[in-house]
Amino acid sequence: MTTIVSGRFDLDEGWTLAKYEETGGYQALRAALDRGPGDIAEEVKAASLLGRGGAGFPAGTKWGFLPPGKHPYYVVVNGDESEPGTYKDRMLMERDPHQLIEGILICCYAVGARQAFLYVRGEMALAQERLAGALNDAYDKGYVGRSILDTDFSVDIVLHWGAGAYIVGEETGLIESLEGRRGMPRLKPPYFPAAIGLYGQPTIVNNVETLANLPWIVMNGGQAFADIGAETSRGTRLFAVSGHVNRPGVYEVDFGTTTYRQLIDDHAGGVRDGHQLKCFIPGGASAPWFLDEHLDLALETGVVGEAGSMMGSGAVVVMDETTDAVRACLRMVRFFADESCGKCTPCREGTGWLEKILDRIVEGRGRPSDLDLLVDVCDNISPGLAWPPRMTTICPLGPSAVSPVMSALRHFRGEFEDYIDRAEPPELAGMPGVRVEISA
Amino acid sequence: MARLAPENVDRAREVIERYPVARSALIPLLHLAQEQDGWVSPEAMEHIAELLDLTPAEVVGTASFYHMFKLEPVGRFVVNVCTDISCHLTGGPELLEHAERVLGIRSGATTPDGTFTLEDVECIAACTEAPCLQVNYRYRYRVTPDDFDRLLDDLRSGRIEHEVPPHGVLARIRQRMPAERRAGAVPPDDGAEPAWMP
Numbered sequence: 237m238t239t240i241v242s243g244r245f246d247l248d249e250g251w252t253l254a255k256y257e258e259t260g261g262y263q264a265l266r267a268a269l270d271r272g273p274g275d276i277a278e279e280v281k282a283a284s285l286l287g288r289g290g291a292g293f294p295a296g297t298k299w300g301f302l303p304p305g306k307h308p309y310y311v312v313v314n315g316d317e318s319e320p321g322t323y324k325d326r327m328l329m330e331r332d333p334h335q336l337i338e339g340i341l342i343c344c345y346a347v348g349a350r351q352a353f354l355y356v357r358g359e360m361a362l363a364q365e366r367l368a369g370a371l372n373d374a375y376d377k378g379y380v381g382r383s384i385l386d387t388d389f390s391v392d393i394v395l396h397w398g399a400g401a402y403i404v405g406e407e408t409g410l411i412e413s414l415e416g417r418r419g420m421p422r423l424k425p426p427y428f429p430a431a432i433g434l435y436g437q438p439t440i441v442n443n444v445e446t447l448a449n450l451p452w453i454v455m456n457g458g459q460a461f462a463d464i465g466a467e468t469s470r471g472t473r474l475f476a477v478s479g480h481v482n483r484p485g486v487y488e489v490d491f492g493t494t495t496y497r498q499l500i501d502d503h504a505g506g507v508r509d510g511h512q513l514k515c516f517i518p519g520g521a522s523a524p525w526f527l528d529e530h531l532d533l534a535l536e537t538g539v540v541g542e543a544g545s546m547m548g549s550g551a552v553v554v555m556d557e558t559t560d561a562v563r564a565c566l567r568m569v570r571f572f573a574d575e576s577c578g579k580c581t582p583c584r585e586g587t588g589w590l591e592k593i594l595d596r597i598v599e600g601r602g603r604p605s606d607l608d609l610l611v612d613v614c615d616n617i618s619p620g621l622a623w624p625p626r627m628t629t630i631c632p633l634g635p636s637a638v639s640p641v642m643s644a645l646r647h648f649r650g651e652f653e654d655y656i657d658r659a660e661p662p663e664l665a666g667m668p669g670v671r672v673e674i675s676a
Numbered sequence: 677m678a679r680l681a682p683e684n685v686d687r688a689r690e691v692i693e694r695y696p697v698a699r700s701a702l703i704p705l706l707h708l709a710q711e712q713d714g715w716v717s718p719e720a721m722e723h724i725a726e727l728l729d730l731t732p733a734e735v736v737g738t739a740s741f742y743h744m745f746k747l748e749p750v751g752r753f754v755v756n757v758c759t760d761i762s763c764h765l766t767g768g769p770e771l772l773e774h775a776e777r778v779l780g781i782r783s784g785a786t787t788p789d790g791t792f793t794l795e796d797v798e799c800i801a802a803c804t805e806a807p808c809l810q811v812n813y814r815y816r817y818r819v820t821p822d823d824f825d826r827l828l829d830d831l832r833s834g835r836i837e838h839e840v841p842p843h844g845v846l847a848r849i850r851q852r853m854p855a856e857r858r859a860g861a862v863p864p865d866d867g868a869e870p871a872w873m874p
Contacts, residue, residue: 575738
């Protein structure tokens with residue numbers, strides 16, 4: 237097993253410049269500056285580094301979409317980690333901020349960007365503080381700013397943070413927010429900000445973990461990275477395993493070859509003692525749920541996709557047999573309803589409807605027709621209820637709300653029916669003060 | 677409440693300079709106002725509009741989109757209890773109920789003495805440490821009801837002021853961009869080839 241990005245997590249004060257330099261830090265930047273930008277871009281392409289934010293698009297290919305000569309290019313770092321169940325980018329920012337800064341520098345150097353913006357989630361005060369300290373030290377030492385290490389490479393990294401909005405994790409929403417607006421995703425096409433992004437200019441938006449891999453790739457070669465893992469999922473990845481396990485934690489494992497069973501049992505210590513697995517979410521709240529039969533699937537993009545879900549942001553949430561599937565589903569739907577930006581009707585209205593229907597089911601006011609109604613609303617948000625989901629919205633938030641509902645209905649329909657069977661007679665439900673005893 | 681104090685106006689001007697387009701400094705400036713007053717007052721928003729050459733409505737339009745900006749005064753300590761999926765499975769809702777009971781307020785409200793505001797929040801990225809909460813955006817992990825009661829005592833007594841600054845203060849280290857080290861903001865109409873590109 238190789239450790240690429242988490243090597244300094246447990247070092248004493250591993251976030252300081254001194255500790256970073258002592259453990260090989262900023263050597264990759266020096267090497268890159270010797271080799272030239274084209275060479276570095278090729279190296280990253282050879283690594284087949286998939287984006288670690290959620291969509292999983294190859295970083296090298298994304299860089300290749302920049303239209304030649306249409307300067308300036310900007311780089312925007314997506315540190316707005318907010319997908320329920322996800323906890324890894326914050327760890328990278330808090331525990332190894334210089335690794336990320338070095339990754340950003342390598343990216344800017346390779347693509348030809350003269351300014352970068354590091355967008356950190358607003359709620360992450362410690363990450364902001366560590367990054368501010370790290371950037372200050374890196375500026376003082378000549379790693380960032382004008383004439384980096386006395387070369388003609390100059391770039392500013394501006395530390396910026398948000399103010400609480402899940403939707404800003406979507407890359408065009410992130411750009412809107414960085415422009416000082418409400419963080420609502422932009423109409424597509426263009427599909428990639430590489431064509432039209434920040435201030436209308438070509439922009440690369442990369443996730444924190446994605447960029448944190450770059451120093452290793454430069455030092456060890458793209459091929460060495462591609463040799464780890466499987467065909468379509470190379471290198472390593474951080475997975476946060478949470479919920480009903482004995483050792484919840486963030487684990488770096490070989491991408492593509494490790495299985496869910498190894499992740500949950502060997503790393504996270506298995507389902508909590510005395511309990512059995514009911515189901516698990518394989519990639520954040522937006523991902524359809526998996527069951528026992530999926531445990532031996534590899535953490536590989538194609539494999540997980542064919543089985544009807546996704547690895548998303550590397551968040552595995554384990555639920556044991558004590559879990560109320562209807563309430564778990566409601567909790568996730570409430571998240572999407574709260575976080576819908578309101579731009580597209582199917583998402584704005586649909587997520588609200590789903591929440592209302594689930595709410596009344598849980599509160600004992602459900603109607604027998606509610607289950608069909610849930611399916612109907614889901615179908616209106618994402619026609620055909622297929623995987624990958626069809627879209628009626630300009631970003632995936634709407635279809636994401638469909639995942640927990642359809643998962644719970646497909647696998648645990650009986651629990652919904654139990655709630656509805658126990659519900660009060662519909663003609664009386666919701667009328668305050670009226671209670672009628674019905675004799676047998 | 678107040679417009680930005682002179683030292684914050686200086687900070688604001690320095691922040692604005694970092695961006696190619698001034699409006700990008702809007703969220704950072706709103707944070708600065710919240711750091712100054714604990715919330716974002718209408719006067720502060722008008723002042724920010726002047727500094728960025730926007731209308732006050734544009735400033736309110738952006739501010740009102742984001743959960744963290746409080747457009748009304750809140751408690752000195754904002755306690756955010758997570759109840760999202762990983763916390764939902766491991767005692768988050770029970771922790772929230774406990775918090776409501778001991779503080780004597782419902783989620784979303786502020787105690788009459790203005791010390792605590794309680795909120796149940798969406799996932800705060802500490803899922804492996806559930807159930808978790810934040811006080812003024814400082815984390816507490818695997819929180820039991822007893823831990824919660826002790827936390828309130830510590831906050832009331834001022835014992836952990838070094839750990840938990842007043843609401844509105846996020847990073848306590850500010851990014852410095854010394855003039856002699858800065859590469860400078862790149863305006864969108866500056867089409868120059870980067871010097872290091874072949």
